[in-house]
Amino acid sequence: MLGQAEGLKQEPKIISVVSGKGGVGKSLIAVNLSIAMNKLGKKVLLYDIDIGFGSVEILLGSSAKLTMKDYFQNKTSLDNIIMKTKYDIDIISGGLDVEDLVYFNIGNKDSLFKDFSRVMSKYDFIILDFPPGYNENLENFYESSDFMVLITTSEPTSLINAYTFLKMMAVKGIDPDELHVVLNMARDMKDARKCMERFIGVIERFIGMSPSATHIMRFDNSVRKSVENQKPFVVEKKTSQPSLVIYRLANLITKERKIKEKKTFLDKLKAFLRIG
Numbered sequence: 001m002l003g004q005a006e007g008l009k010q011e012p013k014i015i016s017v018v019s020g021k022g023g024v025g026k027s028l029i030a031v032n033l034s035i036a037m038n039k040l041g042k043k044v045l046l047y048d049i050d051i052g053f054g055s056v057e058i059l060l061g062s063s064a065k066l067t068m069k070d071y072f073q074n075k076t077s078l079d080n081i082i083m084k085t086k087y088d089i090d091i092i093s094g095g096l097d098v099e100d101l102v103y104f105n106i107g108n109k110d111s112l113f114k115d116f117s118r119v120m121s122k123y124d125f126i127i128l129d130f131p132p133g134y135n136e137n138l139e140n141f142y143e144s145s146d147f148m149v150l151i152t153t154s155e156p157t158s159l160i161n162a163y164t165f166l167k168m169m170a171v172k173g174i175d176p177d178e179l180h181v182v183l184n185m186a187r188d189m190k191d192a193r194k195c196m197e198r199f200i201g202v203i204e205r206f207i208g209m210s211p212s213a214t215h216i217m218r219f220d221n222s223v224r225k226s227v228e229n230q231k232p233f234v235v236e237k238k239t240s241q242p243s244l245v246i247y248r249l250a251n252l253i254t255k256e257r258k259i260k261e262k263k264t265f266l267d268k269l270k271a272f273l274r275i276g
Contacts, residue, residue: 011264012045012123015253016145016176019152020161022132025184025217026151027055028227029246030129032234033149034089036243036250039234042124045082047092049130049141056129057093060085061230064093078115087232090123117266125253126265133161134168142169144265147253148176153185154195163203170207178212180249185219192216215249217242 017030027048034046048056057063066081083091120126128141142148152162162181169175181200186192196214203209218241226233234243 011266012120012126013146013253014144014265015125015127015147015149016130016142017127017149017151018130018142018165019132019150019158020134020163020165021158024132024151024153024158025223026132027129028059028223029149029151029182029184029217030127031056031059032232032243032246033250034127035087035232036234036246037125037127037254038088039247040250040254042254043122044089045092045120045123045126046089047094047126047128049094049128049138056091059227059230059232060087060091062091064091067093069094078119082119087235113266113269116269120266134165139172139174141265142172142174142176144267145174145176147178147180149180149182149249151182151184152199154183154192159195159199163199163207166203166207166209170209178253179209180213180215180252181211182215182217182245182249184217186216187219189216189218192218213249213252215245217245 015033017026017033019026030046034044037044046056062083062085064081064083066076068081070076071078071081081092083093085091128145130138130141150162150165152158166179181196183192183196183199193216196216200211200214203211220233220240220242222237222240223233223242226236229236233240234246237243
């Protein structure tokens with residue numbers, strides 16, 4: 001039965017959007033990246049694991065009536081918690097910390113796995129918006145990443161926490177196919193480029209990681225206004241520098257390439273549920 005579910009379609013690629021600390025624009029970038037990828041013809045599911053303030057929903061001006069908590073409490077089907085948006089991306093709201101799943105008494109694990117297999121088969125990409133900071137309870141999910149997008153700013157605390165996140169990944173042997181580093185809210189592009197160069201030099205020297213690409217997003221009032229108006233800036237102001245950066249990132253991720261063999265998200269889910 002599990003094999004039948006797995007064979008529905010090639011699994012979607014997993015994009016993990018992470019940060020060393022909060023307040024760096026991680027969820028904002030996850031939302032706009034999802035929409036940009038949809039504009040490039042990809043079917044995208046955005047999973048809001050960072051549930052602190054329901055920021056993904058706020059940024060889109062919508063509110064999820066049902067969350068993963070309802071699903072795990074057997075109150076509804078997985079299909080019913082997928083929220084459609086006017087931007088043609090689908091959203092799942094966590095409703096609980098992912099690590100809290102450990103404490104749920106999941107009765108029919110085979111059924112749960114088949115539900116996820118069936119739902120995931122509908123998408124080309126699944127974007128996971130993680131809580132800020134490295135969390136050992138989420139390592140199986142980090143490991144499932146085909147692409148990891150690390151968001152930071154030029155502030156020292158943000159850079160230190162971003163470095164710490166990557167250091168923990170290296171220690172744990174987590175190696176996504178591609179690592180993209182985004183320096184957000186840059187007020188001086190010359191200084192931002194120097195900051196990015198220093199940061200990349202440090203992680204290459206002391207961690208042994210080389211990002212696939214780096215991206216610098218200028219501080220732009222259109223971004224602030226998009227948050228206030230609850231309308232994504234890649235839609236409201238397509239030609240702004242931040243929008244062009246997001247579309248560049250989306251193009252790099254969606255380009256055709258050979259992805260190395262690794263355990264997939266569903267493989268990790270099997271291990272988590274101890275099935276198969």
